[in-house]
Amino acid sequence: MNTANRQQPAAAGGYFPLSVLCLSRSWGGLELNTVRFAEWMRQRGWPVEIITLPDSPIAVRAAELGLPVQVLRNPLKAVDLPAAGRLAGFLQKFNTRVLLVTRNGDLALAVLCKTLRRPALKLVYQQHMQLGIAKRGLLHTLRYRALDGWLSPLPGLAREVLEKTRLPAARLHVVPLGIEVDKFAHSGRTQAQARAALAVELPAGAVLLGLVGRFDENKGQLFVVEAFAALHQRHPNAHLLLVGESTRNIGDGYRHAVLAKIESLGLGHAVHVRGFTLQPEIAYQALDISVVASTNETYGMVTIEAMATGLPVVASAAGGTLSIVANGRTGLLFPVGDQHAFGAAVEQLIQQPTLAVKIGQQAQAEALATYSHHNQCAQTEKVLRALAAA
Template identity: 65%
Template sequence: MEGGMSLWRSISRRGRSGCAVPFLNRTAQLLRPLREMVAAYLRPMNKQSPFPLSILCLSESWGGLELNTARFAGWMRARGWPVQVITRAGSPLAARAAELGATVVALDNRWKALDVPAAGRLAGLLRGFGTGALLISRNGDLGLAVLCKRLFLPKLPLIYQQHMQLGLAKRGLVHTLRYRALAAWLAPLPGLARQVLEKTRLPADRLHVVPLGVELEKFADEQLTTAEARRQLNLTLPPETVLLGLIGRLDDGKGQDFVVEALAGLRRQFPQLHLLLVGEPTRNEGTAYADALHARIRALNLTDVVHLRGFTPQPEVAYRALDISITASTNETYGMVTIEALAAARPVLGAAAGGTRELLADNRTGLLFTLRDEDSFGAAVARLLREPGLRERLGREGQREALATYSHHRQCELTEEILRAVV
């Protein structure tokens, strides 16, 4: 190719100097379209340039995993990457990814990891988009992606973006073959990366720590005052109120029921406490938990001090309205809500379980309490109420940590480095 380019430059120079015969000038003109076609074909192969990226997530739900997948697609597209999201037809993820400008295509997968026809359709979608790499954001779709690679696209790099922690060890033959088909595994926290090495046979050189990012700037915006945030949420509170808050979908793993029970006891000592719950049940998964939660709030006579708001596309408003943010999840893998609260400079009380233990440095960027232990939780709340200086310090240090580590720009940059290395 370099020789051809040199010949072209030689012909062009000779033509301009008048030393070439008219025939050569005419030939150069005729070859120009071919030259441009070849250059256009070769351009996507340049590893420094964004190439078409496909993202696979066949989920019909709408929780943190799906929301993070949609956000990531939008961020990468904004950075110049052609992005195709492959998901279920009519899913919330399909709608949100389309709103963010990504190409969205539908795929059904009836027989999971054994669905050869679906693997063939997936291969067609990937070829049609000119996909340079496939990123899988849901563990349940790994089997289909690997089947597609082995049967139809053996040279396609597969990247797994981990959102959930591993449960049981996965060192058997099936999982080993599946994971070794991956070009890269992106773990969001160092502790989760260690768990991957302990519970799988994934080669260590394919494992990378890439924290899931947040658009931190909007959470750190000091122009959005607490008073204005409460006004936007239609919260009319007594002046002495201390507002606790838990933001996230209404789910038995998120701990809203625990916080409501604890609040009933705490208000006997601290009547200024109110609670804001922001979220709604996971779509397509029923409302039994939410119904029981609402009934319990009524039974405890807390309807005047527990303020319920549905899902909001502007979560920064909810965090800025709080005095203290709570993460009470029984086993949160990562906890975007914790990072968002840190970015908003709110002191965070976190249950000492799952990824929350790693996200919060106890007594430096937050306070940890024993999971579902009302005494431990109550002691942490009481300490923050009695030590306003501690609340301010935790908020300040937590925000500094969040801005340095969990920016969505950093997630994209780290992912881009890995994508270019594996293609």
């Protein structure tokens, strides 16, 4: 083995400098998870810095948490040699041993930096999105083979990686993305207190459904409102809570369309809309049933958060949700876009409260056992330390 460029052994305790790259101006699940992961790793003793776009939501949130931030522009994308040089300078200054990339679009820059400027750098991709089309061509093969590790959050996504790329199987690891499960499972907050915190006033005996997530066509708020209209006619005690902001860089058009639909259907008294919150656990704790209506959710962090709260989940049978929700045991699945099946699933839980409680309990046990952020960090650490020792 060539040892000319090998870095020094890790510091005592196995903690060495780790940089996290995500050049995104959006603020969704990927970006939230990027900042959360960096903060969790810092809490465990890792020196961590985030490299992101200037004035991005990631940069703002990381600064609020006191995380070191380096800002970088990448206007030339895959061939941006100046940006690759600046990235290499950041890594050298921080003495970075491993660069973890959380956005697929940043892999080309990271590989360029490693290939031309930092050959001893260990490069790891933390997957958040599906691959889509096959990527077995020469360019993608060279890019992916420059990776030292690939962290896939679900077994199904890992299988897709092996099927659609030429990544060596030994570099692929299944590491579920985690949440701080105690925030959701053991808050000490009652349902009434959570509803009061959200200013949601309900009549006695009301059943509250809820969808938490940014307003986006793929998240399905419009579908849920339309399906809820029929459900509400049969169950006037049913109410709906929508929590989230408009998708960054897209505008408020979809959110306005949802609000207009609520108004046109005469549901203003039964549908409660609230903005984005850094405390989503309060929203879940206010609910009786959680709804996930995404057309193709890669992973489904909101599904896991609801499960950890102990809620029965009614979710569209698509994407990563199929790997997370066991139909009839930890939630109820319905075909994407099927309003009748959605209504039937919700109605089953309303009419059988004992079943709803049982499913919620089983869902919570699954979430606590599998999706704790401590598990994610521990499994990631194992991969990072093995790479550093190689």
